[in-house]
Amino acid sequence: MRFLRFLAVHCRNFSDFDWQMSEKYQLHPLSTLFPRLVGAEFDALVDDIAANGLRDPIVLHNGMILDGGNRAAACEAAGVEARYVEFAGGNIVSFVLSANLHRRHLSPAQSAAIVSSAQDWAKAQTHGGNRRADQMDCSPLETIAGRAAASGASTKTQQRADKVAKADPELAKQVAHGEVSLPAAVAKVEGREKPTPKPKPVMVSEERAAELLAENAELRERIAEIARDAQEAIEDNSQMAAIFEADDRLAAAMAEIKRLKDEVASLKEQLAGAIGTKNEAIRTAKYYKAKCEKVAA
Secondary structure, three states, X not given: OHHHHHHHHHOOOHHHOOHHHHOOOEEOOOHHHOOOOOHHHHHHHHHHHHHHOOOOOEEEEOOEEEEOHHHHHHHHHHOOXXXXXXXXXXXXXXHHHHHHOOOOOXXXXXXXXXXXXXXXXXXXXXXXXXXXXXXXXXXXXXXXXXXXXXXXXXXXXXXXXXXXXXXXXXXXXXHHOXXXXXXXXXXXXXXXXXXXXXXXXXOOOHHHHHHHHHHHHHHXXXXXXXXXXXXXXXXXXHHHHHHHHHHHHHHHHHHHXXXXXXXXXXXXXXXXXXXXXXXXXXXXXXXHHHHHHHHHO
């Protein structure tokens, strides 16, 4: 379960997540236009579903998740059984935009790119007359004003998003997901990407060239001098380290000598005390010996 939650959190978009691993339903193309929840937002949804269950069921259409991709991933991560309902009918483009466009924290550029991409997708589905016209009806989005009203973006922003969506649908999807800014996307489709500027050759006179060569030689010599100074500094540093190390050893030796001297002084005092005691004992013995001899006489 933790592994599935990791996948749901760290995949860049829903198409990167293998829904067949955790769910039997894949995302509907319209659903993939919206950026998925990540990080704290996704964790909050998982915690809410774990605590309160799934409030809004996941909507299916043609065996794919039309609305509720985030909820499906959160149910999987929370270990809660998801509930599914079939799309009740009507215009699926209007349904998806209404269900998702204004419940997310999307920038105007993202919303505009989503609306443009949704309209283009719906138009592509109606070619050949193999789709129900009522489900793909994009008449409210036929004008720039209508698309801007749906996205909540300005007319200018919507126009720029339309241009990107028509020129490069995948790039428009990146704008919708917040991965590429709208100005950068417009510049790319218009071929206005700023090329890497090439250095312009600098024309100099022969005299100036000679001066530059002399300055270059002087700089090289200065660099070599600095390198020599650096090497000497390194050697001096090594010598100082050796001196400091030697000083440390000398200080340790001096400390040991002082300790030994103190110990010798202590032993001398003890020896002097023992000698004094011995001499006192000898004098006492001689005194009593003389006294005994006198008594015997």
